[in-house]
Amino acid sequence: MNYGKDNHLNEDQFLLATVDKTELPAEAREHLSECPQCREQIENMERELTLLSRMAEDFAPQQRKRAFRYVKPRNAGNWIWSLRTASGAAVMVVLAVTLVWWSPLSKTTPEVVTGVTFQESDQLMADIDTLVDNALPPIHVYISGESGPELDEEFMEFVVPIINNTTPTYNSGLKGAVLC
Amino acid sequence: MPQKNHEDNPPPTRSATLSRQTVILTEEAVAGSETAFNSLVDLFQEDIFRMAYYRTLSRMDAEDITQNVFIKAFKNISRLQSPERFKSWLFSIALNQVRDFYRKKRLLTMLGLSGKGDDHEQDYEEENAPDPLDNLMKQDFWKHVELFLDKLSRMEREIFTLRFMNHLGIREISNILKKNESTVKTHLYRALGKFRKESTMRQFLTEEKTL
Known part of the structure; x- marks a missing residue:
């Protein structure tokens, strides 16, 4: 063309x-x-x-989120070191427990200590019982009348009568029961 | 007849000055240098983000796609045979990611699980709220682009966008799409024919230029 x-x-x-x-x-x-x-x-x-x-x-809008960037993990080989440390620590703990368990002191000492502890506890409880029984000084006991001969069991029963179980009550359980 | 060299005919707005640097960085990254890979990320993340944005018209989706593209690139860079094709390789990963994105979106829509509306406008409301006029102009522009691209076939749209919006050369596009150069040119030729008939779009561009 x-x-x-x-x-x-x-x-x-x-x-x-x-x-x-x-x-x-x-x-x-x-x-x-x-x-x-x-x-x-x-x-x-x-x-x-x-x-x-x-x-x-x-x-076009601005990109807000930046794209992926490779970041090298800090101390990449550390997990091996951590594994070694953890294994070492575990072995040490096992050794320590074994030593304590098998040592002669670990067997005798606790028994002796336990026996002494029981004796001391019994003594302490006996002292506490004595204190409870004689909680008030003698003069206070006299004033309160607790040491008087008239306050025997019979007198107390007179003041506070014992409730007889055979006495009819509201709880007799029978329909139409009459209160006496 | 003179020998045809499309690399001598660069895209209108993009210079290829970084290509040598890209090749050097890619060679280092292939050899295992993380620093070189990070430099490549810095060089190309905006291009990839824009590429994804032009196809999704959603900032958040484009960011996610960009992120996935570079993760994939990092995992596979040791397998890259030709460092001079890094850009094409990266764009082909991006294109696959965009396709995956649409596949998932379609599936979610089919299952009725897609809760997203038109986040294109939402993006602009978020980003450009201080200037409503500017915001409106941007929305108008993207609507025109969307309307025009809808008139193109899938391949025409892809090639037109890669050439005139992502500034890639014919050879790069042919590498990305794995089509020969004459096929790329044919699709581009058809797309340009449609662009030329798109009077509304062209008028909009001319008006914006005069503003």
Whole structure:
């Protein structure tokens, strides 16, 4: 096709030139280099596409969360060290427990101590019982009358009679039972 | 006929100045350097985040996808054969993650467990509350983009987005999608034809430019 002064690029060639100018036939390329009108048309199209791309960039929101970054774990080999320390500590504890368990002191001393403790406890309880029995000084006991001969069991029974279980009460359980 | 070299024809707004640095860092990361890997994360996390955002239109989902992409990359970087293809490799992981995301979302919707509404607008309410006019403009822009992309086939949409929104070259796109370059160009050609007919979208862009 011969490209004259008034024979501009057609629509297909125009699109082809926008995609990739090297795709144009040699004559069309030659025409394009000489025709400012066709060049301007292509430049306008490219300008619109540039504008689209720039606006898309400007109008896209800002990334708030930054993307993944590799962070090397601090002291990566530490778990081996921790494992060794933990195993060592466990062995030490087992050894200590075994030593205490099998040592001669661990068997005799507790028995002796326990016996002494029981004796002391009995003595202490006996002292406490004595104190409870004689809680008041003798003079107070006399004033309260607790030591008097008249306050024997018979006298107390007279003051506070013992309730006889055979006496009819509200709780006799029989319908129509009469309170005496 | 001159030899075609698409790497000589870089995307309109993105320079490829970091490519050499990327190759060096990738070689170190493949050899086991965590520092090099972290530098790669710093270099590419925004690209990946945007790539995910353009496809999900949700900041939180895009962040999650970005996170998963780099975790996957970290786990598999030792298997990367060609360090010069790191970017394509990373984007193909990202693309798979986006597909997984939609698969899960579809499944949840089918089971009636998807509780999420339109968090695209919600994102803007959260992020740009101080300037409601600006907020409105952004919402309008994304609605136009969404409407336009809906008119493209799946492959056209993918290629158009990778080329003109993620600034990838034809060769990179062909590596990511595992399609040959002429297939990529054909889809791009069709997508551009539709873009050219999209007068509302183009008018919106021109108006915004004059503002």
